[in-house]
Amino acid sequence: MAKVSINLATGSIQKEEIIVGIDLGTTNSLVAFINPDKNPQVINDTGKGVLVPSVVHFGPAGEITVGNEAREYLVTDPQNTVFSVKRLLGRSYHDIENYKDFFSYKVIDDDSESLVKIKVGDKFYTPIELSSLILKELKARAEHALKTPVNRAVITVPAYFNDSQRQATRDAGKLAGLDVLRIVNEPTAASLAYGIGLNPEETKTIAVYDLGGGTFDVSILQIQNGIFEVLATNGNTFLGGDDFDSAIVDYWIEKNQLNKADIIADNKLAQKLRLKAEEAKRAFAYQSLVNDKIGDIWCTLDRNTFEQLILGKVQETITCCQNALKDAKIEVGQIDEVIMVGGSTRTALVKKMVAEFFGRPVHDEVNPDEVVALGAAIQADVLAGNRSDILLLDVTPLSLGIETMGGLMDVIIPRNSKVPTKAGRQYTTSIDGQVNMKIAVYQGERDLIKENRKLAEFDLKGIPSMPAGFPKVDINFLLNADGILKIQAIELRSGVKQEVEVKPTYGITDDQVEQMLLDSITHAKDDVSQRMLIEARVEGEQMVKQVEGFLRKNSDFVSIAEIADTTKYIDKLNAALTSGDKDAIHKAIDELNEFTRPFAERLMDQAISHAMKGKSIE
Structure with a gap:
């Protein structure tokens, strides 16, 4: 007897399991899907709103709150409330050293290159675990709204995310019980939401200007034959709409002749002023004057003054755009389209200055908060094979990686990567004077190598005798269009080199691949x-x-x-x-x-x- 899935939300028969698109954001996250009318749609579950704050709170009895309710604890219980965890994904202690004062919770610093950990009470969490809690909340909301299980997803990341940050995002998805079919660059997703890149005949160069609550980045993309190439990215991971709010608060403090240190010390008043500033900023979309009061503090501001206050910050983003064009080695006149992403691009001055800089009208027709998630849903639809107009390139069916200390698998080419592809990582020795390094290559989705399939093993011999951590060994994987994997190891200081070739899919059936994927989700926790x-x-x-x-x-x-x-x-x-x-x-x-x-x-x-x-x- 054949099973037929019925989507209770729409009453229609489901041919395929729904694959959702997820925008895992620094400030807010959201999830989208393709509705029965074949249009991308964001999910607003139980009237809580489309945006799910990327905030996690840990209660005294270990209870975990995510999203709207967790955000309220940012003021009342900051040391047990984690926000902006995306900034920590795939980062080491040294990466965030200069920004540690930004976080109200404890980021553990052991003065090493290890990935960061967050201490809440007596427990230690990785950014992967914390991100997985946000993704789990998104999954639950999608399942509740669509009345159907959601197990597969496309997740977006900034174009500048490195390999380790992308792998951390995949791991977070897996831990949340999601099979992550593809990690897509946010600017690519935004382009897809506008239909740019869906026509294989089209060749375009576009700029994606993304100004969120706490971060800014600009990406220059070239689209040819449906393939998106990132020519350059630039930005500032600590610049966003929050800075506009701060500028307004500082102005009110000065106008009311208040002491800034006193305001900062009074957590609740500071939060009230910040929220009032955010309200004022949004009001300028339809009025030119805000006149309000908090206690004895006058909160008065006109649109012209507001634009003067934020001019410097907006100019910083324009400088980033200039730098991105310079890095991409193209002139401003060569940009065919400009796409606006992020809630802070609603500010009239931002739109005006970006349009003036690029010398053309900007795309802001699609809600800038939702555009990335909507594009991710379109990419998910492509991967589901529901779009006959788009050619799906060959992809790797299972992840490829090597064994690291403790019998763990370090993924170098994640599954669903387009073929041909090339990727690499740098490793070092763990013992003083080590002159040989064993390189064991595995295929599979599990964290422990004993659960995966061994493809090859070889020794890199003749590494110069040095203290542990000094040798630099580049391990590169090159997977060609015929599915042949070439593994190359080279010690950079001495030039010692070793290569081996294998065929990863040899002797493995589709059913075995499916079982390996199923096992990876079942045993993820x-x-x-x-x-x-x-x-x-x-x-x-x-x-x-x-x-x-x-x-x-x-x-x-x-x-x-x-x-x-x-x-x-x-x-x-x-x-x-x-x-x-x-x-x-x-x-x-x-x-x-x-x-x-x-x-x-x-x-x-x-x-x-x-x-x-x-x-x-x-």
């Missing part, structure tokens, strides 16, 4: 838990080695009492490593790091003072 435990253990073991090595080399600079106390922290970390509790391991790493940090700083000060002795600074 367990896989991620195991991966995080293994990564915590590897990080902990390396920390122990580093600290023990530091004490051996610098025993003259550390007191006997300090050595004894450090040994206690090392013993505590070693005990945690055998516990199977990743939070206990991270806590012990954090404590050992905090205790030993002053030694390292003291040693650095002494080294500098010794080096500078007898030298004058002019």
Whole structure:
């Protein structure tokens, strides 16, 4: 007996499972699908609105709130409320060092290249886990609105996201119970929403200007034969509509002769002023004067003054556009279309200055908050094979990657990548004096290599003997149109090189591929838990080695009492490593790091003072 799916929301028979398009945003996220009329449509579930704030709150009993309700805790319980997690995806501690004051929650800093972790209470979370909670909320809202299971999605990312940030987004989707069919660049999705790039005969160069609440970026794309190429991106990840609100608040503080420090200290008043500023900014779309009051504070502003206040910020975005054109090596006159994305592009001055700079009218017909999600839904429809007018290029059926420490698989070419393709990552040694590196290549969707299919294994021999972390080994995967995978490993300092070729799909049936994909979703939660435990253990073991090595080399600079106390922290970390509790391991790493940090700083000060002795600074 054949099963027939009926979509209860529309009453129509569903030929295929719905694939949704998701815009996972820094400030807000949303989900869209293709409706029965074959048009993209955003989902507004239970009247909460289309936009789901990208905010997660952790309650005292471990209860998790996501979205609209979580946003209210930004003022009342900031240390347990996580926002802007997209900024942390695939980032190391060093990447965000200069911006750590921006976050009200604790971002763990262990002075390493490891990916960031966020501490809430006694628990440690990765940005992947936190993003997965937002995606889970979007999935639940879509399922509730459409009255049908939603298991497959296309997720958008900024064009400048690197490989590690894209993989982190895929992992977050998998953890949320979604089969992520494709990661699509946000400007590409916005173009698709306007129908640009759907005609294979079309050749166009376009600019996508994306100004959100907290971030700005501009992308220059070239579209040829339905293929989108990113020529250049530019922007500022800490510039957006929030800056317009701040400028208004600062103006009101000055006009009312208030002390800014007092306002910042009064969290609730600061939030009220910020919300009133946001209200005023939006009101200028249909009126030229705002005259309001909060307590004794007059909140008066006219549109001309508002435009003077934000002129500098808008000019910064125009400078970014100039730089992007320069990097793309094209003239402003060569841009065929300009697309506006992000809620802050509703501001009249922004539209005016962007149109003047590019010398042409801008596209803002589609809601700028929704345009990326709508385009993602169109891309999802393409992948579902529902658009006969678009040619689907051959794609890789399963992810390809290599084994890393602890028996984990590091994906180099994600599944559904277009063929032919090339991708690579850089690795280093984990042991001092290591001269050989084993490279094992796997195919599959699971986090642990033992659950995946081994394709090849070879040794890169003759790496110069150096301390751990010094050699730089580039591993490149080249997958040609015939499905032949060439793996190349090269140590950059010495030029030592090794290559091997394999055919990934040899001897594997469609049913086996389908089963491997199904298993990856079914076991996603367990896989991620195991991966995080293994990564915590590897990080902990390396920390122990580093600290023990530091004490051996610098025993003259550390007191006997300090050595004894450090040994206690090392013993505590070693005990945690055998516990199977990743939070206990991270806590012990954090404590050992905090205790030993002053030694390292003291040693650095002494080294500098010794080096500078007898030298004058002019």
